[in-house]
Amino acid sequence: MMLTPLKPEVLKVDDLSHEARRFRTIVWSFQRNLDLLFKGTGLSAKVDHAALAEAFARWRQKFDQSKHLADVNRNDYVIYAAGLMLRELIVAAPLKASKEEELPSLPGGIDHPLARWPEGYAYTSFCLSVAAAILKELGDDEPMPAEVADDPGFWSSFRENTHEDPETAVGFFDLVCGREPNWAAPGVLWLRKAFADQGKLPRNKA
Template identity: 35%
Template sequence: MDLRFKDELARMPDLRHRLRRLRWFRSTFRANASAITATYGVGYKIDESRLTAAFLDWIETLETDKRLASVDRADFIIFAAGMVLCELIRRNPATAVLHEDARPEAPQSLVTAEIIKFWPEGFLYTNYCVAVVAAVHEQEFDQAPALDKCADDLRVWWSYRENVREMPAYAVAFLDRFLGGEPNWIAPAHATSRSAMQRALNGLTPDKPTIGAANP
């Protein structure tokens, strides 16, 4: 994963609310794509109609769960990003374009470069959502979630791509995993089934069992 774009996002005031506006969503998504191109030499052709559709589908889905932001805001931010990722994968607005004359900036992570080569569109969508979570958490809580080492494991990305092709909602669970959280593999798109939400709703602390939570 490459989080250099996170710093650019974090400089935008009130990022959490800005990204709920189509103009800001589209511009930041394109900026993330440009950052990847500059660093790794992989360009992207972006279909604006598909990108807009992904945004509108996300907003509609999020509307039904927005009350949960007051239950556990930190976890809801991650869930919301996971739902963005789900819609981006489902609508697939980007197509990778390799520029033969590209001269990537140095240094670049060889591990990340391999992941991009394997699944350039999936990396773009995931890197954007991880950067958004990191930037919003820094603004809201002064600390970004720590990335799990599996985020740089190509074998995990193989599983990730295969699973989301069958069920895009698994993107939510994989994002949780990349961010060191507790994935809900049974109902990843149901916010109330998340372990953190279960604990908050039932007044439990993290070291106590949750009621009805799905096993990862």
């Protein structure tokens, strides 16, 4: 199953890099991603918009605190910001997926990433789709889902680790994007490899 079905649709949004900072855009695109992702799977999804608003508010606060560093490495910053959004979605848990029937597109007994953790798969799909679309809009290299995203076991590990420590969501998102996480501090921007390689670390890290 394609992990980024939303990307072609959000690419139609004018000035997506700024529109993605608006809650109304998040609500529309989040729901649309669910419609596309769960179509024909036998899964239905219910969205708690209050929890989604909570996730967005926390993400926006963290984004505003770090956006002054975006120009150090614009490409990696977009990936980082998407990873932060993923973290907040996992914490707020605005999505509840339920099975209407057995997944009709999957032969009996075959494992699939979506079946392991529908909510986490949907959150990741949303964040990756938006990040890829923003980078394409900016004329930059887009992240492509790494092979690890096709491994059902990866999603089980993702779920277990973020349940214990939500901060690891940023690192798992890096893995999905084919990047090397900093597991010691996955949510710390200036400790990311792409930023350290620039040789422009901020003096004040408080």
